[in-house]
Amino acid sequence: MADKKKKEAGYEPKILSFCCNWCSYAGADLAGVSRLQMPANFRTIRVMCSSRVNPVYVFTALERGADGVIVTGCHPGDCHYARGNYFTRRRQALLEKVLEEIGFDRERVMLRWISASEGPEFASTMEEFDATIRSKGKNPLSEEVFL
Amino acid sequence: MTATITIDKPLDEGVRTLLRSMLEKGTVRAVLTLRRLEDGGGVAHCLVTDPAALAEAVPLLPVMPSQGGQVLSHLTQEEPFKEPVAAVVRPCEARAFVELMKRNQAFGDNLVLISPECPGVFPVQRVSGDPMDDDIDAYWRSTSEGKGADGLRPVCTGCELFEPIGVDMTLRLVGRSDLDKVLTVRLDTQRAEDMVKDLGLGKAKEDGKDPKGLEALRSARAKGRADLRAELDFTGEDMAEFSRTFGKCISCHACSKVCPICYCQMCYFEARAAAAGPAWWRNDLKRKGATRAPPGTVFFHVGRLLHMSISCVACGMCEDVCPVDIPVARIFKKVGEAAQEVFEYVPGRDPKEEIPIKTFVEDELHEVER
Structure with a gap:
């Protein structure tokens, strides 16, 4: 228990972000080159479309120790492939419902639309998501042996 | 108002009569039904073309040794049936088949679906060796009264979709006091009406009012569903x-x-x-x-x-x-x-x-x- 406390004192959330090549990935780049301050604890996986993200991937990350997973894509109507992000939204709804039903905190996953020109929005989204996850603490699954 | 026919044989015997006459008259080329295997070898879905082989058919035996939707998908995965085939499947099997068609795993062409108002099935373990006869009598008794039988698959007790959707013929079983004498078949599609016309099984009549027992089972199932949901938290x-x-x-x-x-x-x-x-x-x-x-x-x-x-x-x-x-x-x-x-x-x-x-x-x- 004391050990666990000690771990939590220096707790730094691990966040995974899936970024669409055509919008939020460029948005993240813009946030970077604009030298905007944001938490440094997220790892990004670039995907060619947010609809490339199978909900199973998101749960994989959670099971493998991520504290939060954010999927970002183009605003509805702006998808590079015309309609990919509409499918993403349906998948996210399915994922969140299943998580809720099996008793896992659905707020550890998030979907957000961020365009290539929205560097500041990217930075503030990461701030916001980091704060949410930080307040929740460690993902209980990350130390679960019997998964 | 949809039409129904009444076959003057009850339950399995009634369905066998229907299937046999469809095969003999050439209305369908084959039928898919549950069938007892020789020498107590259990029960399995079988595709039958020889009317004589229907003697061992048990289309309404309350077990599901394999999911009929899956079986039909295996049969039609590569190409649709080229001639009409009748299949007796339960409502959830028919629904699974539709889902498989949507996933390009099955073709529904030339398939005539016959499905009972389903009182539920016993766990599949009951097929091996256990004659089930006493339980089956009680099962049909409670079905005619519109009650759920004891010992069913737990998930069946909370099934509100026990009335077939999108099939050609519905075997009307629930809440019928004449269950041990006749089989009532509702013809849900024009195709079914056309097929039955030539079978000589009696004239199609207008469908009567739903028996009280049907409504009783509907509410029993709604309650069963609520109970199942409450159990799992x-x-x-x-x-x-x-x-x-x-x-x-x-x-x-x-x-x-x-x-x-x-x-x-x-x-x-x-x-x-x-x-x-x-x-x-x-x-x-x-x-x-x-x-x-x-x-x-x-x-x-x-x-x-x-x-x-x-x-x-x-x-x-x-x-x-x-x-x-x-x-x-x-x-x-x-x-x-x-x-x-x-x-x-x-x-x-x-x-x-x-x-x-x-x-x-x-x-x-x-x-x-x-």
Whole structure:
């Protein structure tokens, strides 16, 4: 228990972000080159479309120790492939419902639309998501042996 | 008002009469039905062309040794039936078949579906050796009274979709006091009416009023469903109860083998467990200090929920075959229904309706755009 406390004192959330090549990935780049301050604890996986993200991937990350997973894509109507992000939204709804039903905190996953020109929005989204996850603490699954 | 015919033989005998005359008159080329195998060899779905071979057919035997939707998919995966084939399947089997058609795993052409108002089935274990005769008498008695029988698959007791959807003929069983004398068949499609016209089984009449027992079973099932849902409580934020329930799993994956919706030849989750190499263990051990081997036991079930719950027809096959008695079907029914409600989707309701994750509406689901 004391050990666990000690771990939590220096707790730094691990966040995974899936970024669409055509919008939020460029948005993240813009946030970077604009030298905007944001938490440094997220790892990004670039995907060619947010609809490339199978909900199973998101749960994989959670099971493998991520504290939060954010999927970002183009605003509805702006998808590079015309309609990919509409499918993403349906998948996210399915994922969140299943998580809720099996008793896992659905707020550890998030979907957000961020365009290539929205560097500041990217930075503030990461701030916001980091704060949410930080307040929740460690993902209980990350130390679960019997998964 | 739809038409019905009355066959003056009851239950299995009545269905056999119907099937036999369809075969003899050439209305259909073959029939798919449950059939007893020789010398107590159990019961299985059989495709029959010889009317004499129907003597062993037990179309209404209350067991489901394999999911009829899955069986029909195996038969029609590569090409549709070229001549009419009649299949006696339960409503959940018919719905699973529709879901498989949507996934390009089956063709429905030339298929005439005959389906009973389903009082439920006994667990599949009952097929081997156990004659079930006493139970079956009680089963039909309670069906004629519109009550659920004892000893059914648990998931059947909470099934509100026991009346067939989208089939050609409905075998009207529930709440009928004449169940032991005649078989009432409702003809739901024009095709069915045309087929039956030439069989010499009596004239089609207008369908009468629903018997009281039907309404009684509807409300019994609604209550059963509520009870099943109340039993399973996974609320929380750490998945503890869910992990505990599925922690018993021995990873035999029989649930996915018998699942009609799980049609993948190579399961993603089996490939994944096989792929867990040294880096996997090292990462896990660094984080947890101990790890279950092989990995992914509970993950398998969450993954399966994410993949197929949207189309789960709650047939109960998975729970029947679970060797460690996890209430798989009840859980999948509950989670599946919650997922289906998000999209107002009922699996198998309509072959023309897209699977929710294959389609979208522009203005919807804004609650997940956080």
